[in-house]
Amino acid sequence: MIGLFLAVAASSHRGLEATILGDWCAGSKYAFHEEFSLEIGEEGHAFHSWLHQRSALDGSWTLTGRTLTIRGANGDTMVYQILSATKSRLLMREKNEAHSETYVRLGKCRSFGGPIP
Numbered sequence: 001m002i003g004l005f006l007a008v009a010a011s012s013h014r015g016l017e018a019t020i021l022g023d024w025c026a027g028s029k030y031a032f033h034e035e036f037s038l039e040i041g042e043e044g045h046a047f048h049s050w051l052h053q054r055s056a057l058d059g060s061w062t063l064t065g066r067t068l069t070i071r072g073a074n075g076d077t078m079v080y081q082i083l084s085a086t087k088s089r090l091l092m093r094e095k096n097e098a099h100s101e102t103y104v105r106l107g108k109c110r111s112f113g114g115p116i117p
Contacts, residue, residue: 016085025104046059079094088104
């Protein structure tokens with residue numbers, strides 16, 4: 001029975017990881033990133049973000065359960081709880097923040113005014 005639980009948990013993790021891979025853009029006024037990409041390549045898990053079509057933050061990411069941790073090359077770390085994820089919509093909340101952030105696939109982005117202070 002434990003083996004079945006572990007197999008389902010591992011499958012669920014891979015499913016969530018596959019769902020969040022790719023390009024995302026701001027879908028709500030509380031979104032911190034205008035655009036970002038989660039990739040897996042030869043170098044590992046890569047994170048890239050852009051603000052007004054200019055590179056903003058590069059680094060790496062890990063997914064542990066439903067916790068997405070982004071580590072910037074500049075030393076910054078952001079920890080998000082993934083609240084829901086589909087192929088077209090990602091809803092997550094950064095640790096200790098009151099508002100959740102919504103991201104959508106490129107092409108359905110909202111105009112970006114930047115994060116609310």
